[in-house]
Amino acid sequence: MWQDLWQYFSTHGYEVWMLTLQQLYIVAIPMCAAILVAVPLTIVATRVPRLYPWVIGISNAFQTIPSMALLVLMITIGLGIGLLPAAVALFVYALMPIVRNTYVGIAGVAPEVKDAAIGMGATKWQLLWLVELPLALKVIIAGIRSSLVASIGFATLAALIGAGGLGSLILQGLGMADNAIVLAGTIPAVIMAFVAEFVMGRLERWLTPKGLRG
Amino acid sequence: MLSFQDVCKRYPDGTTAVDQLSLDISHGELVALIGPSGCGKSTTLRMVNRLVEPSSGTILVDGRDNRAYHPVELRRRLGYVIQQVGLMPHLTIAENIAFVLRLQGVAPKQRRRRAEELMHLVGLDPGLYLDRYPRELSGGQQQRIGVLRALAHDPDIILMDEPFGALDPLIREQLQDELKRLQKTVHKTILFVTHDMDEALRIADRIVLMRDGRIVQAAEPEQMLRAPADAFVAEFIGRHRMLRQASEVAVADVMIDNPVTMEVHAGLAQALERMRQRRVNSVMVVDSGGRFAGVARLEDVTRALEQGLPMRVGDVARWAQTAVHPDDPALNAMRQMLWYRVDAVPVVAEDGTLAGLVTRSALAGVLDDALRVTGAEPLAEAR
Numbered sequence: 130m131w132q133d134l135w136q137y138f139s140t141h142g143y144e145v146w147m148l149t150l151q152q153l154y155i156v157a158i159p160m161c162a163a164i165l166v167a168v169p170l171t172i173v174a175t176r177v178p179r180l181y182p183w184v185i186g187i188s189n190a191f192q193t194i195p196s197m198a199l200l201v202l203m204i205t206i207g208l209g210i211g212l213l214p215a216a217v218a219l220f221v222y223a224l225m226p227i228v229r230n231t232y233v234g235i236a237g238v239a240p241e242v243k244d245a246a247i248g249m250g251a252t253k254w255q256l257l258w259l260v261e262l263p264l265a266l267k268v269i270i271a272g273i274r275s276s277l278v279a280s281i282g283f284a285t286l287a288a289l290i291g292a293g294g295l296g297s298l299i300l301q302g303l304g305m306a307d308n309a310i311v312l313a314g315t316i317p318a319v320i321m322a323f324v325a326e327f328v329m330g331r332l333e334r335w336l337t338p339k340g341l342r343g
Numbered sequence: 344m345l346s347f348q349d350v351c352k353r354y355p356d357g358t359t360a361v362d363q364l365s366l367d368i369s370h371g372e373l374v375a376l377i378g379p380s381g382c383g384k385s386t387t388l389r390m391v392n393r394l395v396e397p398s399s400g401t402i403l404v405d406g407r408d409n410r411a412y413h414p415v416e417l418r419r420r421l422g423y424v425i426q427q428v429g430l431m432p433h434l435t436i437a438e439n440i441a442f443v444l445r446l447q448g449v450a451p452k453q454r455r456r457r458a459e460e461l462m463h464l465v466g467l468d469p470g471l472y473l474d475r476y477p478r479e480l481s482g483g484q485q486q487r488i489g490v491l492r493a494l495a496h497d498p499d500i501i502l503m504d505e506p507f508g509a510l511d512p513l514i515r516e517q518l519q520d521e522l523k524r525l526q527k528t529v530h531k532t533i534l535f536v537t538h539d540m541d542e543a544l545r546i547a548d549r550i551v552l553m554r555d556g557r558i559v560q561a562a563e564p565e566q567m568l569r570a571p572a573d574a575f576v577a578e579f580i581g582r583h584r585m586l587r588q589a590s591e592v593a594v595a596d597v598m599i600d601n602p603v604t605m606e607v608h609a610g611l612a613q614a615l616e617r618m619r620q621r622r623v624n625s626v627m628v629v630d631s632g633g634r635f636a637g638v639a640r641l642e643d644v645t646r647a648l649e650q651g652l653p654m655r656v657g658d659v660a661r662w663a664q665t666a667v668h669p670d671d672p673a674l675n676a677m678r679q680m681l682w683y684r685v686d687a688v689p690v691v692a693e694d695g696t697l698a699g700l701v702t703r704s705a706l707a708g709v710l711d712d713a714l715r716v717t718g719a720e721p722l723a724e725a726r
C-alpha cells in the first residue's frame with residue numbers, strides 16, 4: 130500500500146499540490162472574513178450589552194448545525210454548488226470560537242485595570258487599543274486557532290458540494306476503493322492541520338505581552 | 344482648589360449616597376474622607392473626576408465647575424489612585440508610571456525620563472524596576488508605582504480611594520509615611536478616602552468624618568481627638584484607636600507577634616549575625632517545638648564568643664522568668680521591665696510557646712494613648 134501511495138505521489142504530485150493549495154484558500158478566505166467580521170462585531174457587543182446574546186446566539190447556532198447539513202443547506206438556500214457555498218458555510222462555521230473568545234478576552238480584563246485607565250483619562254479608543262485589546266489578544270488568538278483547526282477539517286467535506294480541495298481526492302479514492310488515493314488526500318490535510326495548530330500556537334505565544342507570559 | 348457645594352447623589356432606586364455635602368479643600372491640603380462602609384465617601388471622591396455624576400450641586404476644580412471640562416480632560420488634570428492599584432499588567436513599570444503621559448501623546452523618551460525622575464523622588468532604583476512587569480513586584484511595591492503614576496503628569500489634585508487598604512499593616516505604615524514625606528516635597532492637594540482612623544490620624548491635615556452621606560465632623564486630627572462632635576465620632580475614634588486606660592490594655596494588644604527567634608541548637612556566631620541583620624540586641628530562643636527557652640542577649644553572646652566557649656544559643660539563653668502571658672495587663676510587662684532592668688519582655692502562651700515580645704516603645708505607645716484620653720498636660724510647664 131505504501132508503495133502504491135508513493136507511486137501515486139510521484140505520478141500525481143502536481144495534482145495533489147494544486148489540490149492542497151486549493152484547500153488552503155478554501156480555508157483562508159472564509160477564515161479572514163470571519164476574523165474581520167467577528168472581532169469588530171464582538172467588540173461592539175462588549176459595548177452594547179443587548180447585542181451580545183444575538184451575536185453569540187447566532188454564531189453558536191451556525192456551529193451547532195452538523196457540518197454536512199450546513200453544506201447541503203447552502204444548496205437549498207440557492208447558493209448552488211462549488212466554491213461559493215462552501216466558502217459561505219465555512220465562514221459562518223468559523224464565527225463562534227472567535228466571537229466567544231473575543232468576548233471572554235475583553236470582558237476578562239480586570240475591572241480595576243479598566244477603572245484605573247478610565248480614571249486617568251483614557252478615551253474610549255485608548256481604552257480599547259492600549260488596554261483591552263493587548264490584554265485580550267492572547268485569548269482572541271486562541272479562538273482563531275481553534276476556529277482555524279476546525280475549519281481545515283470542515284474544508285475536506287466541502288468537496289461534497291463540489292468545492293474541490295483535498296476532500297475531492299478522498300472522495301475519489303473512496304469511490305474507487307483505492308486506499309492510496311484516500312491517503313494522498315488525507316495525509317496533506319492532516320499535515321496542514323498540524324502546521325496550522327503549531328503556527329497559531331507560536332503566534333499566540335509571540336503576541337502575548339511579555340508581562341503576561343508565565 | 345477643590346470645592347463641593349451642596350453636592351447630592353441619589354440613585355434611581357431612591358437611596359441617597361451623598362446628601363448636601365459642602366466642603367472646601369485648599370491648596371496643598373491632605374484631606375481624609377472617612378466613615379463606615381456605605382457612608383458615601385467613595386462616591387464623593389468619584390464625583391470629582393466624574394466617574395459618578397452628582398444628582399445636584401456643584402464641584403469646583405481649580406475654581407471651575409467640573410462639568411465644564413470634558414471628562415477625559417478633567418481626569419487628565421487629576422491624579423487617581425485606587426485600592427486595587429490597577430497597574431497595566433502588559434506594560435513595564437516605566438510604561439505604567441508614564442501611562443497618563445502616553446494618553447496625552449508625550450514622546451516615549453520624555454516619558455522614560457519622567458519615570459526615572461519619579462523613581463528618584465521616592466528613592467527607588469530606576470535601573471532595578473523600570474523594565475520589570477507589575478506581577479514581578481510585591482503588593483506594596485505595586486502601590487508605590489500606583490502613587491507615582493498619579494504624579495507623572497504633575498496634577499495639582501490627587502484622588503486616592505483607599506490606596507493602602509489592601510496592604511498588610513507594616514507595609515501600609517511605610518507607605519503612609521512615604522506619602523506624607525512625598526506630600527511635603529510635591530505639595531499636592533490630596534483627597535484621600537479611608538475607613539481606617541489610624542491612617543487618617545497619621546496622614547491627614549484634616550479629617551472629614553461622614554455618615555449616611557453627610558459630614559458629621561470636619562476637623563484637624565488633634566481637634567477631632569480632643570473634641571469629638573458627638574457620640575458617633577467619639578465611638579468611631581474609639582473603636583479604631585482602642586484608646587483605653589493602660590491597665591485595661593492586654594499584653595496581646597501591644598506585643599510584637601513576630602520577634603526575632605532562633606532555635607536552641609543554632610550557633611552563637613549565627614545568632615550574632617542575626618541580631619546585626621535585624622538590628623536587635625537580643626533574640627528569643629525556642630526549642631524545636633516552638634516552646635520558649637529564654638532570651639539570648641547580645642552581651643552574653645559576644646562574651647561567650649570572645650572566650651571561645653563551645654556553646655550554642657540555648658546555653659546562653661536566660662531571663663525565662665521575665666515572661667508574661669498574652670492576657671496579662673500590659674502594665675505587668677512594664678513591671679517586669681523595671682524589676683529585671685530589661686528592654687523587652689517575652690510573651691509566652693499557656694502551652695509554653697512563644698507568642699510575642701513586648702518592647703519599651705510598644706508600651707510607650709499605650710501610655711501615650713492613655714494620656715491623650717485623660718487629656719494630661721506636659722509637666723515641663725511647672726518648672
